[in-house]
Amino acid sequence: LLQAAGAYSDLGLEVAYVTAEESPAQLKQRARRLNVTGRNVTVVNTTSLEDVTRIISEESFGIVLIDSIQTVASSNLDSPPGTVGQIREVAHQLILQARSKGFALFLVGHVTKDGIVAGPKLLEHMVDTVIYFEGDSTHLYRILRATKNRFGSVSEIGLFEMLPEGLVEVVNPSSLFLSERGEEPRSGSVVTSICQGQRPILVEIQALVSPSGYGNPQRVASGIDNKRLALLLAILEKRGGYPMGTNDAFVSVAGGLRLSEPAVDLPVLIALASSILNRSVDAETLVVGEVGLSGEVRGITMIDRRIIEARKMGLQKVIAPKGSLSRIDTAGMKVIGVKTLSEALGILLS
Structure with a gap:
């Protein structure tokens, strides 16, 4: 995800990286290892939905990354982060803001033991695209696979190899x-x-x-x-x-x-x-x-x-x-x- 933020930044887009699971110091250390400069990346370290929406409304971002939606919560609800009500409310507010301001919104979600996105099934219906990042520690490659895509085919995949400097695209999967x-x-x-x-x-x-x-x-x-x-x-x-x-x-x-x-x-x-x-x-x-x-x-x-x-x-x-x-x-x-x-x-x- 940090590599993706760096790639969008290199294209001249303003990127907001909302992290509720890592500190800015941890992100900086990982960015240094991955050679991500992040010139146009703004790191937001908060779990409050209100803080996120305020910062997004004050700036003109082209890309907003939320890592992860299960850790962001709204103060309007009494339930803890990650519950069905919180996930529904957080996703709803962020999607409304993305549509009104015209930026691309990426919601990172945890997966269950069955390999599906945790939280209400409604979450998958609210977004335009659902992408799974598959792979495990026993293999060096990772597969990016779409199960829902309102803008194109769901039968395409992206294949990446995990190297010390991060994920690298595998141009010829057959040779791998x-x-x-x-x-x-x-x-x-x-x-x-x-x-x-x-x-x-x-x-x-x-x-x-x-x-x-x-x-x-x-x-x-x-x-x-x-x-x-x-x-x-x-x-x-x-x-x-x-x-x-x-x-x-x-x-x-x-x-x-x-x-x-x-x-x-x-x-x-x-x-x-x-x-x-x-x-x-x-x-x-x-x-x-x-x-x-x-x-x-x-x-x-x-x-x-x-x-x-x-x-x-x-x-x-x-x-x-x-x-x-x-x-x-x-x-x-x-x-x-x-x-x-x-x-x-x-x-x-x-």
Whole structure:
């Protein structure tokens, strides 16, 4: 947030940074570490809504940042900061002032254990855009994702890497998620492509299948839904002929991404079969496709963008649904269309 305030300041905008959680000395120390000069940034250290609105009304700010809305309270209410009534009142007053004076208002909110904005759901309806900043301490990257946007698409993301000097934009996300992929062939490893908005990203799917030493086989998924994994295992056993009832199955998305689009069905199934047979899939092959319950490979969207991204990353071959390849520019790559899971297994693991 401090980096964003510095960036707006460098553009010549007057910025008000309202902080109720940090002292000005703490902000100054962090600004020095992040090389944020903040020439046009005014720091307001208060928890009073009345003080905030008075300062904003006296100056001409282009950007106002509130960190955080759960710590600002109005003296007109007896309830403590962070309660439903306080959050509703503070947000209402600040939004009215933003509309009357024409500045951009950023309200920073805490999130619950379920990963949603804390406070009344009405808060999300009051604002124009809701953006989540996702990530955890175990990974270096952070994802900026919109769930509501009255001015544009909600399917775009911003990917940033956490470095000692702060957050830095990742211009080529595919290179980040494939950076630790070894050149030596390994069983259970498949490269696939996901689309975040209009941006294709290459990621690695890893699978490990081993005989179960206990009564109930384990099914562990990291990065995909557990129920989706159970469904794909049933398809692999029924349509592919691989015995999964006596094997433990573990699936992971390298880099810690969470994937939900159906285009990862085929690469997950290929990775599982590769681990069972202990046969590696060509490291320069991209695999994409949705798989139905009868084993058919269904078409996916934006296949042309995925092929172009694969070529940029040096891949040589693409396995994709045949129905998605009509009138598609193959970008000089070898593209093979498949109709069934069995056909894909035969091409990749024969």
